[in-house]
Amino acid sequence: MPVTHTTSTHEYDVAIVGGGPVGTLLAILLGRQGKRVALVERWTQAYDRPRAVTYDHEIARILATLDINSENDPAISYHDELYYWKDAELQNLQIVDWQSTSASGWRVRYWFNQPELESRLTGIANGFPCITQFRGWTTTDLSQDASGVDLTLQRNSDEVGPNGETQQLRAKFLVGADGANSFVRTSLGIENEDKGYFFDWLILDMIPKGPYEMKPAQWQLCDPKRPTTIVPGGPGRRRWEFMVLPGESNEEIQKPERAWELLEPWGLTPDNAELERSAVYRFQARWAKTWNKGRCAIAGDAAHLMPPFAGEGMCAGVRDAFALGWRLNAILEDKMGIEVLDSYTTERLAHARHYIDFSQELGKIICISDELQAAERNARMKAELAARNNTPVPTDICQLGPGIWCEESAHAGELSVQGVVKTSTGQDRFDQAVGRGWVVIGLDADPTEALTEAQRKQLTLLDGMTIKIGSPGTPCYAVDIDGTYAKWLAQINARYVILRPDFYVAAAANTPQVLQQRFDKIISQLHLQTAKAEALA
Numbered sequence: 327m328p329v330t331h332t333t334s335t336h337e338y339d340v341a342i343v344g345g346g347p348v349g350t351l352l353a354i355l356l357g358r359q360g361k362r363v364a365l366v367e368r369w370t371q372a373y374d375r376p377r378a379v380t381y382d383h384e385i386a387r388i389l390a391t392l393d394i395n396s397e398n399d400p401a402i403s404y405h406d407e408l409y410y411w412k413d414a415e416l417q418n419l420q421i422v423d424w425q426s427t428s429a430s431g432w433r434v435r436y437w438f439n440q441p442e443l444e445s446r447l448t449g450i451a452n453g454f455p456c457i458t459q460f461r462g463w464t465t466t467d468l469s470q471d472a473s474g475v476d477l478t479l480q481r482n483s484d485e486v487g488p489n490g491e492t493q494q495l496r497a498k499f500l501v502g503a504d505g506a507n508s509f510v511r512t513s514l515g516i517e518n519e520d521k522g523y524f525f526d527w528l529i530l531d532m533i534p535k536g537p538y539e540m541k542p543a544q545w546q547l548c549d550p551k552r553p554t555t556i557v558p559g560g561p562g563r564r565r566w567e568f569m570v571l572p573g574e575s576n577e578e579i580q581k582p583e584r585a586w587e588l589l590e591p592w593g594l595t596p597d598n599a600e601l602e603r604s605a606v607y608r609f610q611a612r613w614a615k616t617w618n619k620g621r622c623a624i625a626g627d628a629a630h631l632m633p634p635f636a637g638e639g640m641c642a643g644v645r646d647a648f649a650l651g652w653r654l655n656a657i658l659e660d661k662m663g664i665e666v667l668d669s670y671t672t673e674r675l676a677h678a679r680h681y682i683d684f685s686q687e688l689g690k691i692i693c694i695s696d697e698l699q700a701a702e703r704n705a706r707m708k709a710e711l712a713a714r715n716n717t718p719v720p721t722d723i724c725q726l727g728p729g730i731w732c733e734e735s736a737h738a739g740e741l742s743v744q745g746v747v748k749t750s751t752g753q754d755r756f757d758q759a760v761g762r763g764w765v766v767i768g769l770d771a772d773p774t775e776a777l778t779e780a781q782r783k784q785l786t787l788l789d790g791m792t793i794k795i796g797s798p799g800t801p802c803y804a805v806d807i808d809g810t811y812a813k814w815l816a817q818i819n820a821r822y823v824i825l826r827p828d829f830y831v832a833a834a835a836n837t838p839q840v841l842q843q844r845f846d847k848i849i850s851q852l853h854l855q856t857a858k859a860e861a862l863a
């Protein structure tokens with residue numbers, strides 16, 4: 327007979343449902359600012375099925391704020407090579423630049439193992455006493471009122487303890503990072519927009535027992551007989567993804583014996599490799615129509631799903647966590663109004679949609695199993711590649727949707743450029759050498775002098791800072807060692823840039839007057855809490 331009892335209500339600043347990469351990262355971002363976080367996760371153990379293997383430079387920049395350095399971490403690898411798409415005869419159809427260093431200061435792509443990253447994040451979260459983790463508990467009910475959100479948690483019988491045991495939580499805010507079938511999204515009555523895109527792929531994670539070299543390291547085989555993705559899987563691992571063809575059975579194809587048959591042409595056998603995981607996934611493309619409602623928000627797969635062809639699904643979720651982190655911290659510190667959560671939806675939804683569309687377009691090219699269509703595609707893509715002399719396409723730059731940035735300003739709404747700078751404490755990438763938050767930089771000009779007194783106080787309220795960057799040999803706080811800032815600001819004809827806590831450009835300006843106007847515009851969108859702002863005035 328299940329025991330049913332309800333313990334007393336616990337109070338938190340933020341309750342997060344879902345302890346995947348997105349929920350756990352958000353918990354850390356709030357916990358390190360001292361917020362009381364309840365992180366509720368259905369399972370006691372990390373989910374160990376194959377999923378993400380690659381993230382981009384922006385995620386490397388975010389992980390660096392947790393002291394996870396993608397350049398020299400034993401669990402993360404990179405390959406300084408281009409990314410190729412080839413036809414069945416191994417002729418190039420497309421070449422993508424995955425070997426450069428991106429403008430944001432990190433390599434374009436890194437490779438990793440998702441369960442390892444998740445356990446790393448959980449380990450970091452464990453270090454914050456203000457984060458309480460409810461593992462083995464499922465959120466089964468929620469309701470919100472003007473001042474908070476109430477949650478009911480139920481103990482999982484198949485995990486720990488008797489089914490039926492429940493407890494109540496109350497938090498000022500709730501974030502649903504509870505994956506594709508999000509209970510939070512459904513409970514809030516938020517509908518999905520669905521692109522009606524479905525393809526099933528078999529995902530095989532392999533651990534070669536000895537050295538195994540794949541040339542090129544990362545590529546797509548666009549063979550209509552079996553579209554295949556061949557990529558690294560982080561140190562010591564390789565990943566193969568095989569499209570399940572029309573008429574094939576998902577159950578049948580994911581059996582180990584079938585997996586080994588598919589791997590044989592690639593030189594992998596049970597003697598020289600371990601089949602770590604084999605699973606069929608249905609690739610989908612969809613997004614939730616809004617990502618915030620009252621005191622609740624959704625993030626990660628709960629808010630968007632995309633096929634993994636661009637390697638951007640988890641990346642989008644990590645950006646969500648980062649975008650929510652600075653907003654929720656500021657709201658909870660009575661600095662900003664709850665209205666800033668609206669810009670979370672408008673900015674992030676448009677950004678994620680870009681990657682959903684992009685991934686879906688890639689999928690349309692890759693998932694062709696018809697010989698005639700494949701021949702047409704090959705001819706078109708080869709002609710396009712030849713027309714641009716086989717030049718690799720750069721990875722794209724994506725802008726936020728409308729929100730807290732000045733549309734009239736160059737580079738605003740885009741990830742900021744990052745260079746190496748030297749300060750009195752050492753030399754490093756700007757984020758590590760100087761720090762992050764609301765930062766106004768001035769090139770060979772002191773932004774403190776360019777702002778009005780009232781604006782300096784507003785920046786103080788936001789825990790922001792002004793940084794003068796200068797060429798080597800000039801008086802400044804941060805020396806532009808490799809000329810990155812001189813080049814960037816010359817390109818956008820600016821002397822000042824306002825950076826946000828998520829590294830996006832809020833505004834750029836070439837005179838103190840324009841800086842002041844644009845600073846005011848940004849501040850007006852932050853819903854600064856007037857009592858605090860007036861007290862500082």
Ligand SMILES: Cc1cc2nc3c(=O)[nH]c(=O)nc-3n(C[C@H](O)[C@H](O)[C@H](O)COP(=O)(O)OP(=O)(O)OC[C@H]3O[C@@H](n4cnc5c(N)ncnc54)[C@H](O)[C@@H]3O)c2cc1C
Pocket residue numbers: 343344345346347348349366367368369373376377378379380381440463464465466503504505506508509529607625626627628634637638639640641642643
């Ligand atoms: C085959 C494949 C390959 C991929 N490759 C890449 C890639 O290379 N790069 C990339 O960026 N992305 C990739 N992705 C996408 C990436 O894996 C996901 O976007 C990412 O895992 C989403 O993280 P999340 O935290 O939002 O959700 P999840 O990882 O799904 O976590 C949600 C958590 O919520 C918990 N939960 C759910 N409901 C409740 C409830 N009611 N109460 C309590 N807990 C609950 C679940 O147990 C789960 O742990 C890939 C996906 C697939 C399937």
